[in-house]
Amino acid sequence: xxxxxxxxxxxxxxxxxxxxxxxxxxxxxxxxxxxxxxxxxxxxxxxxxxxxxxxxxxxxxxxxxxxxxxxxxxxxxxxxxxxxxxxxxxxxxxxxxxxxxxxxxxxxxxxxxxxxxxxxxxxxxxxxxxxxxxxxxxxxxxxxxxxxxxxxxxxxxxxxxxxxxxx
Amino acid sequence: xxxxxxxxxxxxxxxxxxxxxxxxxxxxxxxxxxxxxxxxxxxxxxxxxxxxxxxxxxxxxxxxxxxxxxxxxxxxxxxxxxxxxxxxxxxxxxxxxxxxxxxxxxxxxxxxxxxxxxxxxxxxxxxxxxxxxxxxxxxxxxxxxxxxxxxxxxxxxx
Numbered sequence: 001x002x003x004x005x006x007x008x009x010x011x012x013x014x015x016x017x018x019x020x021x022x023x024x025x026x027x028x029x030x031x032x033x034x035x036x037x038x039x040x041x042x043x044x045x046x047x048x049x050x051x052x053x054x055x056x057x058x059x060x061x062x063x064x065x066x067x068x069x070x071x072x073x074x075x076x077x078x079x080x081x082x083x084x085x086x087x088x089x090x091x092x093x094x095x096x097x098x099x100x101x102x103x104x105x106x107x108x109x110x111x112x113x114x115x116x117x118x119x120x121x122x123x124x125x126x127x128x129x130x131x132x133x134x135x136x137x138x139x140x141x142x143x144x145x146x147x148x149x150x151x152x153x154x155x156x157x158x159x160x161x162x163x164x165x166x167x
Numbered sequence: 168x169x170x171x172x173x174x175x176x177x178x179x180x181x182x183x184x185x186x187x188x189x190x191x192x193x194x195x196x197x198x199x200x201x202x203x204x205x206x207x208x209x210x211x212x213x214x215x216x217x218x219x220x221x222x223x224x225x226x227x228x229x230x231x232x233x234x235x236x237x238x239x240x241x242x243x244x245x246x247x248x249x250x251x252x253x254x255x256x257x258x259x260x261x262x263x264x265x266x267x268x269x270x271x272x273x274x275x276x277x278x279x280x281x282x283x284x285x286x287x288x289x290x291x292x293x294x295x296x297x298x299x300x301x302x303x304x305x306x307x308x309x310x311x312x313x314x315x316x317x318x319x320x321x322x323x324x325x
Contacts, residue, residue, distance in 0.1 A: 027324055030320075031317065031320045031321075034201075034316075034320055035313075035316055035317075035320070037201060037204055037205050037208065038204055038205065038207070038208030038211075038212075038312070038316055039208060039212065041205040041208065041209075042204075042205050042206065042207070042208020042209035042210075042211070042212055043208070043209050043212055043213070044209070045205055045206055045208075045209040045238075046209040046210070046213050046235075046238075049209075049238070055234045055235065055237075055238065056213075056223075056226075056231065056234045057234075058230065059223060059226055059231075059234075063223065063225065063226075064223065067222050067223050067224065067225075068213075068222060068223070071212075071216070071221075071222065149205070150202055153198065153201050153202055153205065154198050154202075157194060157197060157198040157201055158194055158198070160194075161190075161191065161194045164190040164191055164194075
């Protein structure tokens with residue numbers, strides 16, 4: 001079963017049609033998705049800037065992670081759920097959209113970046129917890145994350161404009 | 168010159184006509200506006216969460232606010248500049264949208280509140296002023312920014 005045929009089947013389900021045709025629900029979900037930028041990406045930006053030694057340099061990194069990560073995870077969940085609903089409203093159009101594909105690829109890279117950071121540099125956080133400017137690998141993880149999220153936001157914002165760029 | 172005439176003049180000025188002739192300029196500026204929004208969210212929420220007793224609750228709010236200040240100001244400047252350009256692209260449409268005027272009013276209140284009352288509470292130290300007013304201040308701050316976001320999203324809808 002190909003990805004396209006799954007999207008094709010998904011687009012025929014009553015829920016997808018209802019969401020697609022709805023007058024307000026789709027716009028509400030879209031609004032929630034955009035508002036998670038403020039909460040989820042916003043707080044993640046602060047964490048990444050701390051990893052880069054740019055802000056909150058007197059706050060231990062483990063404290064920033066420990067106290068802010070729950071908010072980041074909660075915001076991320078809302079973002080993923082609202083994002084999945086947006087996809088569900090229009091699976092075929094999203095499937096064929098190059099910006100959407102780029103966005104999904106970038107999301108995977110962002111996940112890999114987090115995984116690498118937690119399994120390498122963050123394991124030894126006790127050694128650099130209080131450093132105003134963390135070691136290179138932590139700074140790199142923070143910088144890569146910021147660049148990836150900027151690219152994810154850009155790709156997401158461009159999804160409706162595919163025709164302007166590629167047609 | 169009435170306000171509507173000013174908006175029409177802005178929208179049909181040669182700069183804006185040139186901007187509209189390029190189909191990708193509006194989404195590019197809107198994207199920069201969104202990137203500013205993410206940074207602004209972090210700078211605002213790190214302090215407001217602290218005032219609510221959540222987030223970095225072991226840190227003094229004044230210190231967090233000092234750390235967040237350049238990000239707050241930087242993102243605000245970016246959002247105001249890109250926001251002005253976005254507004255000019257469709258000035259006359261916005262003139263007739265209630266949501267646009269609510270957004271301007273919320274933004275004005277949010278900025279004034281942040282740099283007056285909120286700053287006062289944040290820098291108060293361990294006083295009764297802070298103990299009493301931290302939570303209400305953070306709630307007002309978050310509500311005002313939420314209103315800016317919501318109305319900002321609304322004016323973009325067809």
